[in-house]
Amino acid sequence: MRLSLLLYFLLILPISREVLESYMVTHMFVQLPLLYAVGMLFPNRKEYKTRHIWSNIIFVLGLLSFWMVPRTLDDALVNTYTEILKFISLPLIGYLWKVSWRHLSEMTLAFIYTQLVSMCGLFAWLYLDTPIQICNNYLINEQKIVGAIYLVITIFMCGYLLKIAFIGNKKT
Amino acid sequence: MKVLSKSISLFVVCLIVITIWWIGTDGFTGFTQETARVNKLIEEKPMIMPITLEDSKGRMYTFHELKGRRLFLTFIYTSCGTVCPQLEKNMQQVYESLPREILDEKIMFLTISFDPDRDTVEVLDTYRQYFGSDGETWRMARIANKLELKELLDAFGVIVLPDRYGGFTHNSAFYYVDENGRLTNVLDYKDIEGAQAFLHNELLGSEMK
CATH class of the missing domain: 1.20.5 (Single alpha-helices involved in coiled-coils or other helix-helix interfaces)
Structure with a gap:
């Protein structure tokens, strides 16, 4: 609880926002994941009612993909409402995912996972290959770095898939 | 329940x-913010303001003195090695597709540099020759006053970010200003045929009326 709130407080400080948001890479791969972590670290209530799992999942996936649209990063820089939405929705996504994912079947989890892999691959290709500037507020070479990071993530996620396929995911 | x-x-x-x-x-x-920006500009059709240009022949005039002529605009800086030459090459193709009399009377092509420190009158005069601009019907100009430059870039939503190597990252498009001085269209600079078709329709179509 304390850790989560402390992290949130640190992220919301004007100085950390300015530093993290001045580079596309840190905005996307440091600030956003940390905001998500704020939600993940937030403690569970003792017993979470399992009734609204699918509502939670749809919210998580719908908003997670929303934050992957190049424009939303740009908008968060210039539009206060988008910035506020970012600081509310990402911790919420983290929390909802944490309390919900265990209730999903393995099949559904696998489906979501493969979707994520292909999404990361798509973004890697988009950011690496495009000659034009996708985010108006960031430099083109930063875009390339973001693309490269997406590529690395995709490779690792694929590697994990292969590991499950050939070795299995039993935790021994 | x-x-x-x-x-x-x-x-x-x-x-x-x-x-x-x-x-x-x-x-x-x-x-992307770029499509959002273009959609918004086309919807709002902002008026072009009386900003002072200095062209490759050293002449100074404002946009208002050009009123009555349609303008086909691009924004560049001459030290750019990536997008700008491509943008200007494409502009050249659009330029060359129009008949002489239209270029003389109805429309002016105008390339504006957003780097007045380096793009002096002489630099612009050399640069224009690479693309077959005659300095009259297709002019290259700079805006020496930085406040005015910023005002114009903001109004057109041109975002220019200096990078660490003395260059700029910037968004590119063709801008079309009508005879009343209103920005009425923003076109994809990679779609040369689309821009040609638009201008032919706009300029030759109105002649038939």
Whole structure:
């Protein structure tokens, strides 16, 4: 609880926002994941009612993909409402995912996972290959770095898939 | 009862997600800020302001003195090695597709540099020759006053970010200003045929009336 709130407080400080948001890479791969972590670290209530799992999942996936649209990063820089939405929705996504994912079947989890892999691959290709500037507020070479990071993530996620396929995911 | 509350919550969540997406992407039309910017400009049609230009022949005049002529604009800096030469090459193709008399009377091609420190009159005069600009019907100009430059870039939504190597990252497009001095269209600079078709329709079409 304390850790989560402390992290949130640190992220919301004007100085950390300015530093993290001045580079596309840190905005996307440091600030956003940390905001998500704020939600993940937030403690569970003792017993979470399992009734609204699918509502939670749809919210998580719908908003997670929303934050992957190049424009939303740009908008968060210039539009206060988008910035506020970012600081509310990402911790919420983290929390909802944490309390919900265990209730999903393995099949559904696998489906979501493969979707994520292909999404990361798509973004890697988009950011690496495009000659034009996708985010108006960031430099083109930063875009390339973001693309490269997406590529690395995709490779690792694929590697994990292969590991499950050939070795299995039993935790021994 | 359980089922009912389940479906209500599902419905509400879907509604929230769709609303956020709808607002965030202008009704699923603008997925990058660039498309959003272009859509907004075309909708608002801003007036061009009386900003002073200095062209490759050293002449000074404002946009208002050019009124009555349509303008076909691009924004560049001459030290640019990537997008700008391509942008100007494409502009050249659009330029060359128009008949002489139209270029003399109806429309002016204008390339504006946003780097007045380096792009002096002489530099612009050399640069224009690479693209077959005659300095009259296709002029290259700079805006020496930085406040005025910023005002124009802001009005057109041109975002120019200096990078660490003395260059700039910037968004590119063809801008079309009509005879009343209103920015009425922003065109994809990679779609040369689209821009040609638009101008032919706009200029030759109005002649037949």
